[in-house]
Amino acid sequence: MTDPLLSIRDFSVVYDVDPPVAAVKNVTIDIERGEIVGLAGESGSGKTTLAYGIQRLLKPPAVITSGDVVFHDADGEDIDINSLGVEEMRRFRWDKISMVFQGAMNALNPVTTIGAQLDDVFLIHRPEMNRTERRAAVVDLLEIVKVGGARIRSYPHELSGGMRQRVMIAMALALRPQLMVMDEPTTALDVLVQREILKQISQLRHEFGFSVIFITHDLPLLLEISDRIAIMREGAIVELATSEQIWSDPEHEYTRSLLSSFPRLTGEKGVVVR
Numbered sequence: 368m369t370d371p372l373l374s375i376r377d378f379s380v381v382y383d384v385d386p387p388v389a390a391v392k393n394v395t396i397d398i399e400r401g402e403i404v405g406l407a408g409e410s411g412s413g414k415t416t417l418a419y420g421i422q423r424l425l426k427p428p429a430v431i432t433s434g435d436v437v438f439h440d441a442d443g444e445d446i447d448i449n450s451l452g453v454e455e456m457r458r459f460r461w462d463k464i465s466m467v468f469q470g471a472m473n474a475l476n477p478v479t480t481i482g483a484q485l486d487d488v489f490l491i492h493r494p495e496m497n498r499t500e501r502r503a504a505v506v507d508l509l510e511i512v513k514v515g516g517a518r519i520r521s522y523p524h525e526l527s528g529g530m531r532q533r534v535m536i537a538m539a540l541a542l543r544p545q546l547m548v549m550d551e552p553t554t555a556l557d558v559l560v561q562r563e564i565l566k567q568i569s570q571l572r573h574e575f576g577f578s579v580i581f582i583t584h585d586l587p588l589l590l591e592i593s594d595r596i597a598i599m600r601e602g603a604i605v606e607l608a609t610s611e612q613i614w615s616d617p618e619h620e621y622t623r624s625l626l627s628s629f630p631r632l633t634g635e636k637g638v639v640v641r
């Protein structure tokens with residue numbers, strides 16, 4: 368049985384430059400509630416444009432030339448993302464969808480404690496919470512992402528890269544979104560730290576039930592963490608299947624060549640337990 372959170376239909380984006388670039392071409396995909404969908408494909412295949420486009424985060428010269436994006440809210444309402452105004456969209460993005468960017472850990476303010484930065488999220492978006500409630504929520508978040516509540520007064524430079532990235536994940540989790548879009552969230556980290564963070568993202572989505580769109584060049588890593596993988600080429604999804612299928616029985620010639628470009632994939636699968 369399917370229970371889609373996000374239905375993307377015939378979605379296309381063109382960069383209106385000379386000559387125009389058709390960056391995303393007629394993409395149709397449902398993101399199920401609670402699943403991790405990986406977007407794979409070589410540089411320039413349209414992964415980022417698709418992930419940003421469905422949240423209407425693209426700026427000119429990008430033009431959405433076709434498509435519908437419908438968000439099936441947990442409260443039962445269907446929201447047509449294209450019909451939202453700028454202000455509605457901003458609120459929607461914080462409440463329902465959150466993003467973890469590549470190198471996000473460097474986006475923390477160096478002169479403010481991580482506790483204060485997390486507190487700000489609640490201060491701005493949950494004005495009904497008092498100081499005590501906010502503090503409890505911040506400690507809770509730091510525990511959830513395994514940074515630990517005791518770090519509430521730490522400054523970003525006092526934390527490792529992996530810890531800072533966990534703080535960014537805590538920030539993305541703060542308002543309990545239903546969808547998290549992660550764009551190369553662990554690329555800058557060493558492999559062991561990456562693994563731990565991925566394992567945790569996978570566990571958290573079971574615990575909180577959010578869906579994840581995960582973008583990376585790293586196909587082996589995507590195979591470990593994703594339930595399904597969409598292989599993109601020149602703006603189109605050429606294959607969409609479970610990780611197991613992509614790994615053991617890829618259908619498309621391009622998927623096969625992508626897999627063969629990762630020597631790591633000749634060994635055993637990794638350790639992330641989905």
Ligand SMILES: Nc1ncnc2c1ncn2[C@@H]1O[C@H](COP(=O)(O)OP(=O)(O)OP(=O)(O)O)[C@@H](O)[C@H]1O
Pocket residue numbers: 382384388389390408409410411412413414415416417428584
């Ligand atoms: N601002 C822009 N103006 C013109 N063309 C653009 C712009 N941004 C992206 N493109 C083009 O759109 C296509 C898709 O790019 P996109 O960044 O979405 O791919 P990607 O798969 O995310 O690549 P990467 O993995 O390198 O981020 C590419 O051909 C790129 O050159």
